[in-house]
Amino acid sequence: MNSNLKERANATIDAQRDALINISTTIHANPEIAFQEFKASALLCDTLERSGFAVTRGVGGLETAFRAEAYGNGDGPTVALLAEYDALPELGHACGHNIMGTAAIGAALAAKSVLAELPGRVVVIGTPAEEGGGGKVILVENGIFNDVDVAMIVHPSGRTIVVRGSLASTRLFLEFSGRASHAAAAPEDGINALEAVILTFNNVNGLRLHLRPDARVHGIITHGGTAANIIPDYAAAQFSVRAAKQGYAQQVLRRVIQCAEAGAAATGATVKFSTNPSYAELIPNMTLAQAFTENWESVGVRVDEPRLQERGGSTDMGNVSHVVPAIHPYIKIAPDGVGGHTIEFREAAISPLGHEGLIYAVKGMAMTAIDLLGNPELMTRVKDEFTETVQKQRVERLGKFE
Numbered sequence: 001m002n003s004n005l006k007e008r009a010n011a012t013i014d015a016q017r018d019a020l021i022n023i024s025t026t027i028h029a030n031p032e033i034a035f036q037e038f039k040a041s042a043l044l045c046d047t048l049e050r051s052g053f054a055v056t057r058g059v060g061g062l063e064t065a066f067r068a069e070a071y072g073n074g075d076g077p078t079v080a081l082l083a084e085y086d087a088l089p090e091l092g093h094a095c096g097h098n099i100m101g102t103a104a105i106g107a108a109l110a111a112k113s114v115l116a117e118l119p120g121r122v123v124v125i126g127t128p129a130e131e132g133g134g135g136k137v138i139l140v141e142n143g144i145f146n147d148v149d150v151a152m153i154v155h156p157s158g159r160t161i162v163v164r165g166s167l168a169s170t171r172l173f174l175e176f177s178g179r180a181s182h183a184a185a186a187p188e189d190g191i192n193a194l195e196a197v198i199l200t201f202n203n204v205n206g207l208r209l210h211l212r213p214d215a216r217v218h219g220i221i222t223h224g225g226t227a228a229n230i231i232p233d234y235a236a237a238q239f240s241v242r243a244a245k246q247g248y249a250q251q252v253l254r255r256v257i258q259c260a261e262a263g264a265a266a267t268g269a270t271v272k273f274s275t276n277p278s279y280a281e282l283i284p285n286m287t288l289a290q291a292f293t294e295n296w297e298s299v300g301v302r303v304d305e306p307r308l309q310e311r312g313g314s315t316d317m318g319n320v321s322h323v324v325p326a327i328h329p330y331i332k333i334a335p336d337g338v339g340g341h342t343i344e345f346r347e348a349a350i351s352p353l354g355h356e357g358l359i360y361a362v363k364g365m366a367m368t369a370i371d372l373l374g375n376p377e378l379m380t381r382v383k384d385e386f387t388e389t390v391q392k393q394r395v396e397r398l399g400k401f402e
């Protein structure tokens with residue numbers, strides 16, 4: 001039964017191809033950064049509403065988040081398709097989130113076209129501010145995933161990979177305050193806030209030698225003074241602190257804060273710090289990944305072999321994967337070697353290969369949603385694996401860090 005439904009869903013997707021590409025390129029042409037994605041979320045909500053979804057805008061305390069629901073023919077699981085649609089400051093859609101937002105709604109529309117023959121519910125969750133703002137962390141905390149059984153999202157990439165983890169990550173914001181003075185006539189009266197920032201970077205470099213290989217600490221100076229002849233009374237920096245697991249990432253974060261405090265102590269400046277919501281590491285559900293891979297291969301997608309040591313960044317999908325079974329596959333939209341957050345990748349996100357990747361992302365999620373709704377045995381196995389993996393992780397954390 002499912003294969004017939006999948007064929008019909010894929011036919012719907014092929015028929016809507018131009019409309020979907022149009023949505024993707026429209027979002028790409030109107031880049032909006034974290035929490036400012038008003039046009040993109042409105043476009044996605046309007047499209048879902050026109051197709052009969054019940055749409056709630058501004059959910060979970062976030063103005064640009066949304067939830068859209070469509071029901072099948074009876075009680076059953078809730079399958080969530082997640083949309084991202086935020087751009088990067090200055091670079092625009094250099095992470096290809098225009099494809100991610102469009103893919104989620106495309107898959108939902110296709111699943112809805114056969115939903116009268118399936119139990120359960122398809123939900124699209126619009127998740128703002130993946131680039132640093134932690135939209136999904138906030139939505140998880142505010143209960144938006146409480147009634148969700150399983151969640152999927154597809155990210156564009158230079159390669160096609162179904163299973164890849166991500167690093168736990170926290171953004172650290174540092175502000176140093178000192179005292180201004182004339183840099184030539186009265187340097188002894190000044191307290192140099194910039195010098196405290198420079199010492200912080202040097203301290204972090206000293207710390208780096210003693211970190212485990214999976215840790216990543218990288219920063220920028222966001223304010224370094226106003227003129228060379230004034231001792232800076234204010235300076236600011238931003239670090240990203242990451243590791244394979246949350247527990248160690250938090251330990252490293254505490255050490256980086258000590259580096260900043262030491263820089264402040266040495267110069268006489270004071271330091272204040274704040275963080276964004278921490279991103280957890282992604283725990284991919286292997287049962288779900290297997291079903292997804294089979295679906296992709298059935299429509300001709302070639303999944304790349306995983307590399308010995310896959311590297312990657314961080315995503316707030318990690319936090320979702322700690323509360324419901326989840327996957328975060330990658331679809332090729334750019335030549336191998338072209339990484340995200342570059343101008344080349346931004347162009348790829350609206351290239352013919354980008355459009356092809358979009359359609360594959362839509363089909364992969366639509367077909368897997370049909371599997372999850374139409375095959376209770378699969379859903380049970382997905383949930384069993386989740387219970388076991390998450391419990392295992394919790395035991396590991398308790399053993400090591402508490």
Ligand SMILES: [Zn+2]
Nearest residue numbers: 095097130155
């Ligand atoms: Zn991204």
